[in-house]
Amino acid sequence: MDSYQELIFKLKKYWSDRDCIIQEPYDLEVGAGTMCPETFLRVLGPKPYRVAYVQPSRRPADGRYGENPNRLYKHMQLQVLLKPSPNDVIEQYLGSLGAIGIDLRKHDIKFEEDNWESPTLGAWGVGWQVMLDGLEITQFTYFQQCGGIDLDLVPAELTYGLERLAAFLQVKDSIYDVEWGGGATYRDVRFNDELQFSVYNFEMADVPTLWKLFELHEGEAARLLKLYDPKSADKARFPLLPAYEHVLKCSHLFNTLDSRGAISVTERVAVIARVRKVAVGVAGAWMDQQSTGVEPPKAEAEAVR
Amino acid sequence: MNLPFLLEIGTEEIPDWMIPPALESLQALFVEAVGGQYDASVDATPRRLVLRAANLPERQADEVKRVAGPAVNAPEKAVAGFARKQGVAPADLQQADGHYVFSKLIPGRTMRDILAGALPEVILKTSFPKTMYWAGKNGPRFIRPVRWIVALLGGEVVPFEMAGIESGNASAGHRQLGAPHVPVTIDTYESKLRDNGVILSAAARRAKIEDEIRAVRIKPDPALLDTLVYLTEYPTAIQGRFDPEFLKLPEEVLVTVMRHHQRYFSVEAPDGTLAPKFVAVMNTSADPDGLVRLGNERVLRARFNDARFFWETDQKRKLADRVPDLAHVTFQAKLGSYLEKTERMVALVKELHGDHAAIRAAQLSKCDLTTELVKEFTELQGIVGGLYACAQGDPKEVWQAIYDHYKPVSMDDSIPRNPAGELVSLADKLDTLRGCFSIGLIPTGSRDPFALRRAAQGMVKILVEGELRLPVRKLLGGDNKLEEFVLDRVRYYFKDIRGFKYDEVNAVLTSGWDDLVDVEERLIAIQAVRPTEDFEPLAASFKRIQNILKQAQFSGDGGQIDAALLEPGPESELYSAFQNVRRAVAEQAYRPALESIASLRPKVDLFFDKVLVNAPDAKIRQNRLTLLHTLLAEFSTIADFSEIVTNT
Numbered sequence: 001m002d003s004y005q006e007l008i009f010k011l012k013k014y015w016s017d018r019d020c021i022i023q024e025p026y027d028l029e030v031g032a033g034t035m036c037p038e039t040f041l042r043v044l045g046p047k048p049y050r051v052a053y054v055q056p057s058r059r060p061a062d063g064r065y066g067e068n069p070n071r072l073y074k075h076m077q078l079q080v081l082l083k084p085s086p087n088d089v090i091e092q093y094l095g096s097l098g099a100i101g102i103d104l105r106k107h108d109i110k111f112e113e114d115n116w117e118s119p120t121l122g123a124w125g126v127g128w129q130v131m132l133d134g135l136e137i138t139q140f141t142y143f144q145q146c147g148g149i150d151l152d153l154v155p156a157e158l159t160y161g162l163e164r165l166a167a168f169l170q171v172k173d174s175i176y177d178v179e180w181g182g183g184a185t186y187r188d189v190r191f192n193d194e195l196q197f198s199v200y201n202f203e204m205a206d207v208p209t210l211w212k213l214f215e216l217h218e219g220e221a222a223r224l225l226k227l228y229d230p231k232s233a234d235k236a237r238f239p240l241l242p243a244y245e246h247v248l249k250c251s252h253l254f255n256t257l258d259s260r261g262a263i264s265v266t267e268r269v270a271v272i273a274r275v276r277k278v279a280v281g282v283a284g285a286w287m288d289q290q291s292t293g294v295e296p297p298k299a300e301a302e303a304v305r
Numbered sequence: 306m307n308l309p310f311l312l313e314i315g316t317e318e319i320p321d322w323m324i325p326p327a328l329e330s331l332q333a334l335f336v337e338a339v340g341g342q343y344d345a346s347v348d349a350t351p352r353r354l355v356l357r358a359a360n361l362p363e364r365q366a367d368e369v370k371r372v373a374g375p376a377v378n379a380p381e382k383a384v385a386g387f388a389r390k391q392g393v394a395p396a397d398l399q400q401a402d403g404h405y406v407f408s409k410l411i412p413g414r415t416m417r418d419i420l421a422g423a424l425p426e427v428i429l430k431t432s433f434p435k436t437m438y439w440a441g442k443n444g445p446r447f448i449r450p451v452r453w454i455v456a457l458l459g460g461e462v463v464p465f466e467m468a469g470i471e472s473g474n475a476s477a478g479h480r481q482l483g484a485p486h487v488p489v490t491i492d493t494y495e496s497k498l499r500d501n502g503v504i505l506s507a508a509a510r511r512a513k514i515e516d517e518i519r520a521v522r523i524k525p526d527p528a529l530l531d532t533l534v535y536l537t538e539y540p541t542a543i544q545g546r547f548d549p550e551f552l553k554l555p556e557e558v559l560v561t562v563m564r565h566h567q568r569y570f571s572v573e574a575p576d577g578t579l580a581p582k583f584v585a586v587m588n589t590s591a592d593p594d595g596l597v598r599l600g601n602e603r604v605l606r607a608r609f610n611d612a613r614f615f616w617e618t619d620q621k622r623k624l625a626d627r628v629p630d631l632a633h634v635t636f637q638a639k640l641g642s643y644l645e646k647t648e649r650m651v652a653l654v655k656e657l658h659g660d661h662a663a664i665r666a667a668q669l670s671k672c673d674l675t676t677e678l679v680k681e682f683t684e685l686q687g688i689v690g691g692l693y694a695c696a697q698g699d700p701k702e703v704w705q706a707i708y709d710h711y712k713p714v715s716m717d718d719s720i721p722r723n724p725a726g727e728l729v730s731l732a733d734k735l736d737t738l739r740g741c742f743s744i745g746l747i748p749t750g751s752r753d754p755f756a757l758r759r760a761a762q763g764m765v766k767i768l769v770e771g772e773l774r775l776p777v778r779k780l781l782g783g784d785n786k787l788e789e790f791v792l793d794r795v796r797y798y799f800k801d802i803r804g805f806k807y808d809e810v811n812a813v814l815t816s817g818w819d820d821l822v823d824v825e826e827r828l829i830a831i832q833a834v835r836p837t838e839d840f841e842p843l844a845a846s847f848k849r850i851q852n853i854l855k856q857a858q859f860s861g862d863g864g865q866i867d868a869a870l871l872e873p874g875p876e877s878e879l880y881s882a883f884q885n886v887r888r889a890v891a892e893q894a895y896r897p898a899l900e901s902i903a904s905l906r907p908k909v910d911l912f913f914d915k916v917l918v919n920a921p922d923a924k925i926r927q928n929r930l931t932l933l934h935t936l937l938a939e940f941s942t943i944a945d946f947s948e949i950v951t952n953t
Contacts, residue, residue: 068614070607085439087452090317094480104481108587108597110536111351113320115435126437126449128318133600134567134585142437142450154439173603261633269638 004166005181007100008054011078011160014099015052018092020080023053028245029252032057033079033159037244040121043083043143044283045290046152052080054162058252060259063198066191069174073197074190076162083155085142093140093158097132101169108133116141120251120275122148122283125157137165147283207262214253221246221278228285236292244282250275307360308416308459310343311491314354314428315453315477321535323433323448324349330432331356338423339416348505350538352477354431355505357491361458365413374398374405417458424456425467440469453477457491479503479538481589502590503538510534517542518584523570524560532568537588545569545602549581551609554616555692561682562608567601615677624693627672634674637755640740643671649740653732657775663725666706669694670729673707687711713763716802720767727771734760735780742787761794768821769798776819792818799828809835812948816941827943830895835949839903844949846909847940850933851947853918859930866935870928875908875915882908883936895943902940 002010012022026036033039033055042049055077063073082089090111094104111128116139118124127141139159143151163175163186172178176187224243229235254271257263263271312335319327328347335356336342344359374387377400384405388395391407398405429445436446445451445468456463456472465472476487476494482502489497495505504510511534521544533540551559556579563569563583572582585601592598631644640646647668654667673679673690682689691708695701702725709721710729721727737760741747748757768775781787795818799805805828813827834840854860871877886905890898918933920926940946 068611070611084441085450087450090480091485105589106592106594106596107600108585108589108592109480110588111318112536113318126435133597134569134604135600142439144437150442152442154437154441168600171599171603173606 001170001179002101003179003181004162004186007166007169008078008162010100011096012052012054014096015050015080018050020050020052020082023051025053025055028248029058030055030248031059031251031255033077034118034123034157035121035248035251036079037241039079039081039157040123040146040279041241041244041283041286042081043146043151043155044149044287047290048153049081049083049155052078055079058197058255060197060201060256063194063201063259065198066176066187066194069176070164072163072175072190073194073201078158078160078162080158080160081155082158084153085156089156090140093130093138096158100165102132111140114139119272120254120279121146122276122280127157132168135164135168137161137168147286148280149283149287201256201259205256205260207257207260210253210257210260210262214250214257217246217249217253218274218278221250221282225278225281225285228289230285230288235289238285238289240282240286240289243278243285247275247278247282250278306363308363309491310356310358310361310416310420310459310463311455311457311489311494312356312424313453313455313476313494314431314451315455316352316354316447316451317449318351319349319354319448319535321351321532324351324354324535327354327431327433327448330430331427334427334430338427339419348507349535350503350505350507350510351535352538353503353505361416363459364415365419367413368411370409370411371401372407372409374407376404379405417461417463420456420458420463421465424463424465424472428454428467444468455489455494457489460490477501479589482539504540507534510537510540514540514542514586518570521570521582521584522573522575522580523584524573526564526570529564529568529570533586536568537586539588539590541587541590541592542584543587543592543598543601544572545583545585545598545605547581547583547602547605547609551613552579552581554609554613557685557688557692558612558616558678558682559609561685562612563605565682565684566608567605569601569605611681612678615681619676619678619689619693620696623697624669624672624690627675628668630675631671634671637740637744637746639744643674646736646740647671649736650729650732653735654728657728657732659725659728659732662700662702663706663728665699666694666703666710666725667729667732669699669703670707670710670733713766714759716762716766716798720763720770724771727767727773731764731767731773731775734764738764738787738791739782739784742784742790747786747790757790758794761791762798765791765794765798765821766802769825772822774820774822777821778819795821795824799824803828805832806835808948808950809944812944812946815945815948816943827895830899831944833896834899834903837900837903839906840899841949841951843903843906843909844946845951846906846913847937847946848951849913850937854930854934854937857919857930859934861931861934861938864927864931866932867928870925871932872916872925875911876929876932879905879908879912879936880932883932883939887939890940899943902943 016022023038026038030036033053036055038051038053042051056074057077058074060073062071064071086092097104110131112131114129115126116124123146125141125143127139129136130138130140137160141157143155143157145151163178166178167175170178176185176191178186180186180189221243224239228238228240254275328349331354332345332347335345339361343361346357348355372391375383384395387405388398391409393407398407400406429447433448436448438444438446439450451468451470453475454467454470454472455474455476456465457474462472462474474488476489476498478484478487478501484501487497487501498505504513511530514530514533559579560571563571569583569585572580572584574580583605587597628644628647631647632642634643636643636646647670650667650670651664654663670690673686673693676689679686679689687710688708691704694704694707702723705723706721706725706729709726710733712718712721712730721730737755738757741755741757746755767773768777777791778788781791792814796810796814799810800807809828809831813824813831818824866880868880871880882905886901889901893901918929920929
């Protein structure tokens with residue numbers, strides 16, 4: 001039986017064999033793999049792209065102090081983005097399940113309608129939750145819009161819930177009993193994380209401090225966006241990626257404030273609109289910046305030739 | 306010669322609930338495109354929408370079209386030019402109505418051409434509540450990507466291209482049970498699919514599921530069955546079990562988890578209580594190693610564990626202690642929090658003379674919105690509050706009222722089971738309606754985000770079926786738009802739900818609708834009296850009276866009938882009959898009263914036969930109009946008979 005890490009290796013290998021770049025996780029807090037620039041920004045514009053990466057995804061409100069066998073503050077997604085979506089995308093996806101040892105002739109697979117929408121990112125798509133013997137193992141989305149922009153090429157986004165999949169394959173009732181690798185369990189590796197962040201998010205995070213941070217990051221993103229000049233000859237070097245990191249910070253702070261119970265439902269809509277505004281701003285500027293056609297410099301050897 | 310036709314639109318999995326309406330739309334579009342029914346029938350699985358027609362004509366009939374040319378006296382050059390344009394000699398032209406004409410033969414198009422031209426549009430126009438694009442920004446839109454198209458007319462492919470796909474004769478089998486590429490002919494189509502793990506007929510899939518669950522005592526669930534029929538290409542039912550320990554949780558919670566979250570049928574023990582079993586329906590033919598059963602059992606165990614955790618955590622705080630928390634739950638930005646809504650509901654319940662139980666239920670009704678269980682299973686709002694109130698020792702009147710206060714959730718649903726529940730439900734709906742209308746949130750067309758139609762409909766149902774004689778219009782707070790909106794629902798309820806004739810409903814409502822129980826009684830009376838022989842002719846006479854009064858621009862002006870001015874004979878007789886009937890009606894229930902009124906018919910007929918309303922003497926004319934007006938006014942309190950549609 002494969003360990004958790006073996007499962008990840010196999011999925012990465014599978015998608016690597018299908019011309020995906022294997023990226024490493026983004027090094028900021030995000031709520032889902034979708035929010036990483038590798039998805040959020042790459043889906044924009046007419047350039048094809050294929051990428052897969054594991055993304056630890058933080059959802060403060062889902063924390064359960066390490067006590068709930070199925071819920072985590074930080075779970076891991078394997079995010080696969082295929083832009084444009086190939087015609088046989090579902091067959092390729094099903095093939096990946098075969099690659100991790102699921103014999104589909106012995107199981108029940110259903111594609112149940114589940115459309116995805118992220119108001120904070122101005123993004124939505126249609127798709128399914130993929131059910132394996134009654135367990136949701138993957139979210140499958142055809143992106144339609146991102147950052148408020150209709151997409152030129154429709155990407156397919158496959159998001160595997162890695163802990164669930166591993167628990168399923170290892171026949172474990174608790175995620176914490178999943179064998180991670182090297183003789184360690186998921187509990188050995190992650191329990192403290194879950195416990196301490198639950199305590200922080202639910203009990204100890206200082207609300208005024210979080211609001212202050214939120215405003216600082218929002219302000220910095222907005223400041224940069226104001227400075228972006230589409231007519232500038234130098235615009236290719238303008239720091240939109242750093243601006244986007246401040247947007248991500250806002251999004252995570254919003255989630256933390258939310259789990260702390262600091263955002264009323266009324267405020268909620270307004271705060272989401274604030275994050276959305278900077279997210280959409282970055283997406284629009286990014287589209288403009290990319291349309292200049294400036295390519296990254298070629299590797300030296302090639303440039304010499 | 307007639308040919309059979311087959312169209313299969315192969316797609317990725319279509320949401321189950323969208324399939325039946327899409328098939329209807331597809332069929333209608335097809336019939337329109339080919340100009341006839343031709344025994345067209347439709348069927349579907351999640352991955353294919355199929356249309357078959359039994360006998361399409363191979364080609365349309367030829368048509369002769371007359372093209373009009375220049376006048377007969379036009380210059381020769383013009384005539385020659387017209388003939389040349391039609392490709393004939395001037396001598397071949399005929400003359401008609403002073404013009405040269407050419408009878409042009411338009412050969413009928415072949416069905417193959419018609420279909421090849423029309424099908425791409427037929428497919429893309431098929432209506433879905435939501436569509437997507439998948440082949441680039443300006444590409445075609447459909448519910449999910451189209452991956453193959455089979456289009457066969459007789460033995461041949463109807464050639465066309467749509468969304469980058471060429472029509473052909475190759476279908477696809479079940480993802481696990483069949484081949485990805487399955488060539489078919491019209492005759493072999495369904496059997497080839499069957500060989501490849503696909504049961505095309507929705508009826509056959511339904512029958513298969515029903516067969517397989519027949520031996521188990523499941524809780525009937527037609528909506529779930531519909532879902533499963535269109536969620537599978539090859540359904541197979543399996544049974545699983547769960548730990549009986551979970552039966553300590555409320556049945557409502559267990560059933561919701563199984564039904565809404567896992568799409569399982571619940572199973573009943575012989576005594577009608579819940580059994581620790583479930584039935585899942587797979588989209589495959591078998592579970593040879595029992596892995597599917599085990600997998601489903603594990604998922605259910607995890608779900609039940611969650612529910613138990615929430616159930617126990619929530620119990621640590623009483624419902625009553627949660628009231629202040631409602632200040633943090635927004636009902637609507639401009640209408641405030643649920644705490645404010647609760648306060649308004651309590652005031653309304655008091656206004657409606659609710660007893661102590663009703664007031665307590667109103668106070669606690671929304672508290673479950675702060676519980677973990679409702680956050681997880683939102684569809685259990687109200688029910689969870691009721692269950693907690695019960696577990697926390699509130700009396701039956703109270704907990705049942707909380708439990709039921711969202712009822713009726715549809716027109717098929719029952720109203721709350723006790724009076725307190727009826728009042729709390731009314732107060733909730735009334736508050737929502739008044740609030741939303743006061744800030745301009747008025748439903749338009751299909752947009753009704755606050756489900757105000759359902760609220761109004763539920764209110765009407767509770768008032769009538771709960772026999773609550775409450776002044777509806779006063780409750781609506783004098784808002785004209787809201788009154789109109791609710792009147793519409795009242796009309797819908799009596800007409801479409803209760804099946805009264807539309808003119809009877811109009812007649813009764815025109816005479817007032819402040820008390821809906823009274824409206825129902827009047828309707829029942831009208832319905833009973835309507836078939837009697839005097840009724841409709843009398844209704845026609847009332848209409849005549851109304852027209853006469855309208856023409857004379859007579860509105861009563863408070864005058865009394867002067868008996869001395871009445872002409873002996875039909876006029877006096879009508880008057881005395883009217884007085885008798887009036888006395889009788891005053892003491893009678895609606896039905897005999899209507900019968901009494903109907904008995905006036907011969908006198909009214911005779912009056913119109915023999916008496917000239919428009920008498921030359923102004924005083925007499927005035928008196929006659931007063932008589933008719935009084936008659937109409939007196940007898941229109943049950944219903945406005947002039948609204949009754951008659952054949953006379």
